[in-house]
Amino acid sequence: MGQRESGHVTLSDIARACHLSVSTVSIVLSEAPLSRHVAESTRKRIQATARRLGYHPDAYARSLRRRRTQTIGVLAYDMSDPFCVPVVSGIDEGLQPAQYFSLLVNAQMQRRLFDKYFRMILERRAEGVIVIASWVFEETDLLADIEKNHVPIVIVGRDLTQRRITSVLVDNRAGGALVMRHLDSLGHRHIAVIRGPDEMFDSAPRWEGIRQAAADAGIRFDSRLVFQLPNLSDSKSSFEGGRQFAKEMLASGAEFTAVLAFDDLTALGVVRGLTEAGLRIPKDCSVVGFDDVLPADVATPGITTIRQPLREMGMLATELMLQALQQSQANETQEAGLYVVQPELVVRTSSAAPGGGGE
Amino acid sequence: MGQRESGHVTLSDIARACHLSVSTVSIVLSEAPLSRHVAESTRKRIQATARRLGYHPDAYARSLRRRRTQTIGVLAYDMSDPFCVPVVSGIDEGLQPAQYFSLLVNAQMQRRLFDKYFRMILERRAEGVIVIASWVFEETDLLADIEKNHVPIVIVGRDLTQRRITSVLVDNRAGGALVMRHLDSLGHRHIAVIRGPDEMFDSAPRWEGIRQAAADAGIRFDSRLVFQLPNLSDSKSSFEGGRQFAKEMLASGAEFTAVLAFDDLTALGVVRGLTEAGLRIPKDCSVVGFDDVLPADVATPGITTIRQPLREMGMLATELMLQALQQSQANETQEAGLYVVQPELVVRTSSAAPGGGGE
């Protein structure tokens, strides 16, 4: 009793139970300004009844009426990539004080899902959308629909400012240079490199930073020791790629004392491959990665890597989104800004001076 | 032009543009049965206009009217625990063909967030809720509200059937026994054990299985070699716990040839701790874990572990949820079932016969 067909308790259930109008009940329970004028006793009675019946306002009805959904769509390209998780946490954290909620969807690297979820986010009237980098993103024609419906977008992990989209990303060039200089400072001169797949936008600038830093240090790469991961790699396949390339490095006969891998999982694959061949890390060969994901931290030896401040990037994206929302409410014009955050070198035990443990 | 204050294109925008009523437009765009009677030419015109204006139906208005939200709330206790991610993927996969969407929230092990998000899920009128195990869950009084509002629940990762909640979990007892028997079959007799925290429901049955299998094999644990993780450990702290206990094992002076850790991150911590003390894994000591999370797979040596079929568990939970929804639509009574799935031993290189590499 006290419940309608839908199974949910509504304002009118409470109104009936209290012999009051729906308006009064709404005013009290939504703590509208008018509730100052509602008699204390009435207020108490309404609140007690609401609690007793287990009332929770219907977000659908409320949002429809208020024309605000308090929702930000978050489109992650692949939640099983440990890269995504901290970014999402950062977004949630930023959203929290603003009383917004994230509507998180996981495209699982699939074009079809990406479109489907994008549409869903639009239908659920997210007030804004944060996209965590995905190559698929560029191609979708839903982008046009987003604009037609005036929904602001922020992207994390790549630069789409030329498409007039506010972008948050790490300075890959600086990161590449940092890790290269680290190896140089340890005294490595013969370094194998595994570049990222063409399709990933991080690949080019990271490689650029590496090359520049190497040139500055007077280091030349042996072409037998430069590898490139294939496209469409999921997070597991970059591990396998690293392992495979490790074997090829050894087979090539070229001398090397360190391996600079595109990302941490690749680096972990290299460690596996070299270890299987009997080498000791870092005694016989140093291995460094990029990203600082959880497995890099908990593996032994810990992988020296470049930390992207992922959580902070998520928070920054949220902040920018909230700004954009305020501006669009005030009908101000929006500018698509570019926000480049600086990465940080995290030295662990997978890197050491060449040719010696204790040295 | 063609857009209202809210910024979103509505049916009436399209109706106006086509000189038709909102009803007709709705009938066509929602592909209602009546659309058979709408002239082909009209239909085409409406669809073209909708596409041109970038129309997407308002899920809020639609759900309000249809009294169906096509939403299942998914409450994960901590997305940064690698345990959660595959379960969530499995849920999404199960939901997909049923045309449902998940509303995923991350409680980050915080009671406050848990309540907040639970309330949010209720307000967003999720038709059902899947909870990924959390101790907080038991305490919340929102559980009563869920029942008052007739929202079915399924829980993954623990048994709450006595609370009349359908539960999906792994057979921890069997898993504990499996991993213990594995060490026994390799010939280990002196085994250090790190038990899970009291607060985690997995701890007791897992320990029970271990003890039973040990007893069957005639193995007794040295009390100096039995440790227990503290409560409230986040995923990172179980790593630190493992590392710490590894040192204590060595300091205790007791002899041991293998360590059986509560979960994979603890095992990785043990590997770190033992390695730092100069031991080689698995030559000097075997280390085994539980869960089969990503880091256990990509570390070197790979951690021998018990795989929980997490993805499958997520899919099963979804299936049970969809069943429950059908039953509640048909007004059938619901039974709270218990579904125990079997874990699987995954042998990697962190375990070997005691006291030797090649043997």
Added chain:
DNA sequence: ATAATCTATTCAAACGTTTGAAATCAAGTT
């Protein structure tokens, strides 16, 4: 010629809220 059937479209009410405007009533002021 009337009724029945079919086609193509529209009306109007409803979903559960919110909110500006209005109503009611008591008490105080002119």
Added chain:
DNA sequence: AACTTGATTTCAAACGTTTGAATAGATTAT
């Protein structure tokens, strides 16, 4: 006796959609 004031509560419309019932016109069957 009429008027203001203030406190408390209610009316009614709106948000964007769906849908049972109604309409108008054309065709066919009796």
